[in-house]
Amino acid sequence: MAKPNLQIACDHSDLPSALKAVKAVGDVVDIIEAGTIFILQVGDIGVKSLRALFPDKLIVADTKCADAGGTVAKNCADAGADWMTVICSATIPTMKAAAKEIKEVQVELYGNWTYEDAQRWLDAGISQAIYHQSRDALLAGETWGERDLERVKKLIDMGFRVSVTGGLAVDTLKLFEGIDVYTFITGRGITEAPDPRQAALDFRNEIIRIWGE
């Protein structure tokens, strides 16, 4: 079982705050994400700035693209993103159009997706999925449970590399012990910690403790 990646999500509403956050932790993490809120606020300069600061890291544009996949993907790739996200309710043609223009596409799982949908994504050549506890659902009191873990495992068994995100803390990671998680994504759990760099190191060390180097 490979060591899961650690991904930092920059979901700031302005460029300077995001740059400050990522400067502190960018070299500790494996993947840097331009979050949806951030992109909607600052545009492609967000991805371009992350790419300029961290030329050797994987950069994800979390567009949650629902349509016009080709154009959105080309714009993201032009800005320097390696990967982008599409929403699970996008059509297969949208996903395929996106996949032609950027290195990899990740499907963000929200709402009524089915395993039949998931198989169609695999058949379309898309093998990354993001299992998401909605931030708003978390605020409404919902949390990680056995049902979530079973769905993550099932997706991995189907052949997806699965990222998990939503309300993760260092203490939460052990819930996933024994599961071949591809990437843990966290935003505020690191960026709003009293010492963000130490928080990123704590996440990384807990991943190493559980999954090994």
Next chain:
Amino acid sequence: MAKPNLQIACDHSDLPSALKAVKAVGDVVDIIEAGTIFILQVGDIGVKSLRALFPDKLIVADTKCADAGGTVAKNCADAGADWMTVICSATIPTMKAAAKEIKEVQVELYGNWTYEDAQRWLDAGISQAIYHQSRDALLAGETWGERDLERVKKLIDMGFRVSVTGGLAVDTLKLFEGIDVYTFITGRGITEAPDPRQAALDFRNEIIRIWGE
């Protein structure tokens, strides 16, 4: 039956092109949309610019928001948007959080939504829906059909104000005759016409011919 609105979608990948397009037709249409591609590229300056140019028009931010509804909605409202879109696969807490921060929220219909979902959106106080023929689906050869029209009618009967979009041309509008469509949304059908202003007038005149003044 009220006269449907005409909405122009600016889905340019840069600010100057969008400004040029909207300058030509903004006073002809009822609603001006900052499209998803446009917002992802330029950020909130897109909505702010449309608001500055057309202080008296309805402005929509087509964020297709899937999460963090409160933050995205507040950012859109701060930039001057009257309405914003959420994707149908967003959770109800996300939709409710958005609806608290902006005048109105519109649900964008893609993928596996059900009428049970739709009733939950109504129950959550969200009464605008956008029935969408995916641009990529259109490119793949799918088009408007009786099944689409039945679903639009059903949503209207449930109590939604329904916008329709995707591959609309002046000739397509008559397919909707007798249906209480709230808004027709078109982008390239106007902005990429040889004479965009004339194209907008042609849409408006066809709406008036079918639905009256």
